[in-house]
Amino acid sequence: MSVSIKSSCNLEPNAKTKPGRLSLSELDQIGIMTHIPTIYFYKPSVSNWLQPFTSIINVLKDSLSRVLVPFYPLAGRLHWIGHGRLELDCNAMGVTFIEAESQSKLEDFGDFSQFSEYQHLIPHVDYTLPLHEIPLLLVQLTRFHCGGFSISLTLSHVVVDGQSALHFISEWARIARGEPLGTQPFFDRKVLRAGGPPISRTLFHHKEFDELPLLIGQSNNSEERRKKTTASQLKITKAQVEKLKSKANESKSMDNGGGYTRYETLTAHVWRSACKAREHKPEQPTAMGICIDSRKRMQPPLPDGYFGNAILDVIAVSTSGELVSKPLGFASSKIRDAIQNVTSEYINSAIDFCKNQQDLTKFQDIYALRGTDEGPFYGNPNLELVSWLTLPIYGLDFGWGKEIYMGLGSVDFDGDAFLVPSHDSDGSLVLAICLQADHIKAFEKYFYEDII
Template identity: 30%
Template sequence: MAKSLEQQRFIPSEKQLFCRVGASNFFVAWGQACRGMEITPLPMNDRAIFRPRNPPLVEYNHVGAEFVSKLVNKELVKVNNDQNKEKNIIVHKVHFTLEFLRKLKAHASFMNGKAKTYSTFECLIAHLWRVITKSRDLNALQNTQIRISIDGRRIITPRVPDEFFGNIVLWAFPTSKVKDLLDEPLHYATKIIHEAITKVDDKYFKSFVDFANDEKVMTRQDLIPSANMKNDSLSLNLEVDSWLRFPFYDLDFGTGCPFVFMPSYYPIEGMMFLVPSFIGDGSIDAFIPLYEHNLTNFKKICYSLDLKAK
């Protein structure tokens, strides 16, 4: 049961079949082996973390988050793909300098005379959420959402070692009305993101393990994992896949580390990737698939902090 849960549930996306933490460790170990070095760290495969508690305690509603109705999902996928099948998707790369990130972080961490420090990751995706939403020219009264993958390694108690080879990923879903997202200062979006991420804590992960190990849930034919959506577009929403902490530049097959590391072509509109810039100074590159007709507006405002809804 634990193996089934790990394989089917703790995955960030249908097309990303293994965790990037495990993948990056594997590539680094491969390079060590090619150079005749001892492989460190060795992978850990203990699946005890997927065992339900006794008695189980489901404290959160996981239907609508990790699970969705097959019927609702099918309808959403059909509507999105039918509406956008004739539109070209372009994967656009944006470079955010360290100077811009510092400015962005300072701007996002101050509101109404009070300072609140947020991470660079939270500030940057808050900014991109606003810019992409503005570029899409959405109705001000519609809701928009980001799906953010949360790695449970540093959240679950007792802590799961980084060398665990497998997926321990759930999601945070910060949500806002378009008008509020654009009319309120950047701090507003950053706060929503921070609070949504914080809610996916040890209790939430353990609640999900208990929920997903329930035979009544596992045998329900009307539910599928929400990660299994097959959209060409995320429509009003976004998803972020962060590679900022993965040691891909430690990979060395004997000829030195890679000059540049970047995601492959992934034309799902709204599915953005964040990677450390090959410059190595702390700057960040974002790879953002957008419809061609929205890209012009995005380029105009991607470094602007002053956005408003209609």
Template identity: 30%
Template sequence: MESAGKNENFLVTKSVPVIVKPASKTNGGLFFLSNVDQYQCLIISTVYSYKPSTRSSDNVFEVIKQALAEVLVHYYPLAGKLIVGSDGRLVVECTGEGVPFIEATTTHELEALGNLTKSNFGILGQLVHTLPPTKSILEVPLLAIQVTRFNCGGFVLGVAINHSMVDGLCAMEFISSWAEIAKGSPITVLPFLDRAVMKAREHPKIEFPHHEFFQIKDLPKTITASEDEIFLIKSFSFNVERLEQLKRSAMEDGLIERCSSFVVVAAYTWRIMTESLKMEADEMTKLVFPVDLRSKFNPPFPKGYFGNAIFHTGCLCSAGELTSKPLSFAVQMVQDSIKLVTEDYVRSAIDHYEVNRKNPMATYTLFLSTWSKLDFLTTDFGWGKPNQVMLGNPGPNLCFILPQEEGKKDVDILVVMKESLMNTFEDVIQL
């Protein structure tokens, strides 16, 4: 057994990883990654917390591990490895070699985790499989699983997956299928593995200006000064009254007629982030957020599409413009950037990446994503649904719109940023 590092007296003991291979023979060869997959080659970790139930968790490792072997038969590219193809592009070699699975234990009760939105990445990082810093993402498994059993019988599932393989909805379909197998049920949605719909055209045609690819060259001094600080997680709630107030403020000058909660929260949070960074008036500020493409293509994406069916659109202007103009200015920018995302625009952007290889996520002031349409809290492996789900690894200036409870109209956001910036952000945001 090897022990993980300590953090505030929270200690997890991990087994040496075992490799879980697909339960039966799978296809070999090379698996294509689209341009949208290419620029998202980074590891995303999530942790799912399961309270003790009437069913004993003594066999939780075996049940989840066996179901993983079976679900990998359908999602076999995840059991392969990332390589660089002859054309310099990332591609998955479907070797069927499997994924690391770590059995972990702790003497703590599950209650020791508390509210995960108020946790820290030192603790969360112990609940997912992490490798020492490597020279290349090619050395990191496409998928790695850790199950941590707590003294009370509760457990935490930690999933570390390469974003080039899945977007949020696709990841949820994979985990739901895995959970269905664990309970002895048939898979509801089988993966559609052909990503050809997202291929660049043979003769690239860039038909639009693509501001989302703009690279900010000079980062605000407040970012570079905080490089050695720890990342913090905090949640903030926009109650119904505050949302209505912000919408009225956005519409009072008559520039926009209507405004959704997502749009006003995105616009307001971007402005607050820009103010918190104390940016110079002529510095460029950039908001980046994903838009789901599944229903925007004709024909729509096949059910169970396995890959990134999202596009990262962006808003770009000077910090002075954003912070001095009425809220309607930012709201209109967000609305316009969403309207831009048509099939024609996305195909132009895919071709833009083919020619220029610029990443829309390379530089941004705020990256915002919505988890509100993801069924994180419904994944039942046989011990009930998770009581909490949380991001397991940090990143700079992230904001997530969290799922809403049924009937609730408040909007909760989770933000991740360096400590000094978080302190300023808290002072500036008015909720």
């Protein structure tokens, strides 16, 4: 796809904002350290499209500069402070806004299932720059030949998780529509003990901070990192979801928390299908990463509008032989056990574990930042499945109607997977997954065959 960049500018908050350094929590400083993209496609109605495209550009720019006042940390910059730790300088340096054009038509995207088609529609982040020069937010508006357009955003995962990112995006749209702010963002990470010392408490064993399993016979994951990958989107109908849940719950006692959820069931199914597709030996250890939102699990719960990372990645561990040979309910039970372990005490213990580390680097996925193979890696024989099933990802209206499609900008490393509700609002779900190119077709085959 040919996309030409017409202009790029820096947008600052349109009013004076609070300056100073903001301490980050340990949950901000572990896991993914790069930017996470999302993209929205629009085809305004005929009446809306009669307005000049420049007016749409002006609305987006003006509302973005205004929403950066209440969301002022997004206009700041990150700084390394040593030992793999960071601070956020709220210096109002601004965000990047890019205008682009493409000769493609919206119809050329088909069902929007090919991630490779989005590559030039998403802002490029130059990680060769010093960290303190990289914007935390980059936006690209791309106009298509047919009259439609896309809005893509990429946000630093150090500063926001999925819920916080969607909070910001929805408030930006509200302001663009001329409405007041809905929920005030809450920035003080001290509720997650940012900048404070460890607390003396009984520490849990945190498997999520252990070395992840390697393929039998390998001493590191460098070879797996270098293998070509490809992404796929698989739709699961509501009937298929219910069929899988029935299979998972066939032998389950309902005394332990009721039937398995959609997430527990589908994560288990993905785990088993990947083990088959990767042709593991029966004794191969494998881990499934699970993202847990701590907002309501903390005691007391985090304030409404908490703006930052409140996600703790935990893992379920088994062997491929057990997962494949035993009923689906076995893998589902592994997922549930890992989730139920995450209490307020467990999260505080994980925070203390990180506070007690001399250096956080080995717990950070910083490959793009430093060009090394450092950090956690959920590739073969492991996976991570992130659920966006309960997040308000659809219905983003800047004043010219809701999107016709919203998608993840990329799913680009082996073992990376997302589960989202279908845009059709018919109860179906979409699995976006990236695996090694040699494994993806077999995965798709087992994924659907085993539902029958």
